Amino acid sequence: MGSEYFDYIRDLLKDRSGLAVSLDKTYLIDTRLLPVARKHGYDTIVDMVKALKIRHNEALVVEIAEAMNTHESLFFRDVEPFELFKNIILPQVLQRRKDTRRMRIWCAACSSGQEPYSLAMLLHEEAHRLSGWNMEIVATDISHSVLARAKEGLFSQFEVQRGLPVQMLVKHFAQEGDYWRISDKIRKAVTFKAFNLLTDPRGLGRFDVVFCRNVLIYFDLETKRKVLDALGGVIAPDGVLFLGSSESTIGLTEQLWPVEAGLGVYKHTGSPPSLAELP
Template sequence: MIPSDYEYLRKFLKERSGLDLSDDKQYLIESRLLPLARKSGLPGIGELVQAIRGGAAPLAGQAVEAMTTNETFFFRDKAPFDHFRELIMPELLRARTSRKSIRIWCAASSTGQEPYSLAMCIKEMGLAMAGFRVEIVATDLSEGVLEKSKAGLYSQFEVQRGLPIQLLVKYFKQSGELWQISPDIRAMVHHRRFNLLHDFTQLGTFDVIFCRNVLIYFDQPTKDNIFRRLAGTIERDGFLVLGAAETVVGLTGAFEPQPERRGVYRPSATQSARLAGKPAAAPQLAALAGI
């Protein structure tokens, strides 16, 4: 790959997805885009770049998807889901006794293991959720991973990664060599293709936002911009959950960390005061799933 093609792809990917590649990531582009080029009948990266420059929109979208990291598994990193069960949901159940509804956003949800893990956590709460309605909005840049998530079909390897055996037996049915998650769990998750570089207001407001292991791929100005918009999308008493390698500290004053709950943040006092006068209306993206 010649330097000018690499520089074009760096700029193209940053504009389209926020992905910020350093000077030494040529190998990453070659490993992920060369198979796409050959699948499209092109001999190499140079011809792929020419096609994208020439306005081949489908190919451009496929290139962005190919460069997106979709690594995920059920109950990934465990601690965020412990915090969800032990801190986040109990507090929200107390705070939402009048409206009886909770909205959760899983940003960069990939093939669905994260939103479905949250849905199973909620189902496992049983009678505590009586009368409450929950909507989990799962968004991702890639249409391909969203389609897999909607189907809820996973291989033996995928269900063995982080999923407790009792939940596999309870919420999955074997279909040939695959496992399909139950319809009632799938009904709790609404899927939508969405780019984190775009306007958040169309999504409405949320009580909980899981935005894990995606900001690490963005540069500082992009992170700052996303945090600012997340602050305008979360309820003033809501929760933001980030990945283990991500933090708001030193980046924004809109959120503050929760003591002894690594990766969990809430709107700061200043941000909460600002949000206090904001209407809490949220557009319904799908029918809320009754628990």
């Protein structure tokens, strides 16, 4: 593909979803966008780009941005963040919010729902401590197709075998042919919405805990900075941010700082939550 066409796709992706594609990743453009081009009647990606340059086609642009996203996710991904959430962060929030009895969690790039449903299952395990509490899990993603899957709550055998403890599978899922459907109780504990992390999140309200895992890795430095600053604006002063294991706030924002090195949990600079204060 000539550089003129590569530049067009690269700019479109950065503009729409923040995805940064370097020249060494052009193979990704080829493998993911050729099927889109063919579906729309073009022989090549270059033909599709030429047509888009002549006449804008919003539906096609959305499809291109969507096709380039990576939606890989699994239940209780990396295990440790969920252990930390359950054993340390949740007790802290329950203590700090004991007057309002309200806790808000945001999964900011939730893909097909494994992350927010993992949190909903954990909260279900803690139900004895949450009586009278208003617990809210808001789960968002830019992709309408993964959100539709997440809302459906139907997972393949392969998906439920990745990270989901068998007791939780038995307790919260019912088999439907080759698939497993999550219980209504867990499904209804999560509110799914479309949201682009490149836009202002303040309309979603303020959160005690934000999971924004395994999405910043796809952005360039400038976009990571903007997104982290925006997240800082909606995380409560004593709230926390969970990032993916290869992501960090260091060198990107002054607002959020690791609670402790290597844990993947971040707090507002100078704010109270620290693991040391825990029992």
